[in-house]
Amino acid sequence: MSPYAHPRLTPRRRAVLDVLRASPDHPTASEVYDRVRETAPGIGAATVYRTLGMLVSTGQALELNLGDGVSARYDANVTRHDHLVCERCGRAVDVDLGVPAALVDAVTRTTSFTITGYDLQVRGLCPHCQASPGTGHPDPGHLEKEH
């Protein structure tokens, strides 16, 4: 049977969803786990991973692969938008470039794929990382300092 056929909005799942909706910074599953334990201390990691998966498959959240790290990031903003990603620290902020539909339509005509959407990530350096001449590898240190 397919999972999440009759999903309940249990207190644990509500807590995960609340945390995600209060997090505009595209947290990892592990970060969601840390934050949700502040209001639901006994929750298990498996429940957080399962709930995030359910939210994604029911369209209440997006799973992002920002390429920098190994872990997926989650986004409660399910409206069409793009991302601006810092190549050094991984910080990701919402942007919307509004790629012309004509460009996507051109792909439809020149391939035999059925197009369902697109994912655009703009890469760059955030203000913090421009200021600190880094080592060349990711240094998300300043993220901790902004709690």
Add this chain to the structure above:
Amino acid sequence: MSPYAHPRLTPRRRAVLDVLRASPDHPTASEVYDRVRETAPGIGAATVYRTLGMLVSTGQALELNLGDGVSARYDANVTRHDHLVCERCGRAVDVDLGVPAALVDAVTRTTSFTITGYDLQVRGLCPHCQASPGTGHPDPGHLEKEH
């Protein structure tokens, strides 16, 4: 000292690079490993992973995160291009939408990020996956049949 300061083009590394350049299908590291063993049977997995990392950091290959699976994919085509990705089986083909520079410039003006580039992935269903009414989850089965 930074790695790959004086990289040598050893027979193993040449074999990996040759395999990648003969692979327009964006193989995973594991797939590169399988293919390179046909010409360099004794090569170790660590060497393949290390070599792919070196090729990426020296600009001779691209590492892609196509979001569908868990593993990175590699691309010897280092010219500017985008990707059309099948959401069911993960097949990825090269496309080029030519996103107008004006759109990217707009991001530069409205944020304090320094923009270095962008990554555009168009999502859809490949012809194979349109034909086979699937289970809803990835089914790369038909990829094997095309050797």
Add this chain to the structure above:
DNA sequence: TACCAGTTGAGAACGACTCTCATTATCTAC
């Protein structure tokens, strides 16, 4: 209240990737 599908947490399992380290290959003087 009894039923029972759905949910939960702990820990094991998994898979992609990285690290360690002893051995081997290659380069650079002589």
Add this chain to the structure above:
DNA sequence: GTAGATAATGAGAGTCGTTCTCAACTGGTA
């Protein structure tokens, strides 16, 4: 060529994010 220095290699262990397993539990429903 030979020797010594430096870099590369492969096996296997280790890491880490994520998924799986399963026994206990919960919460709608009749």
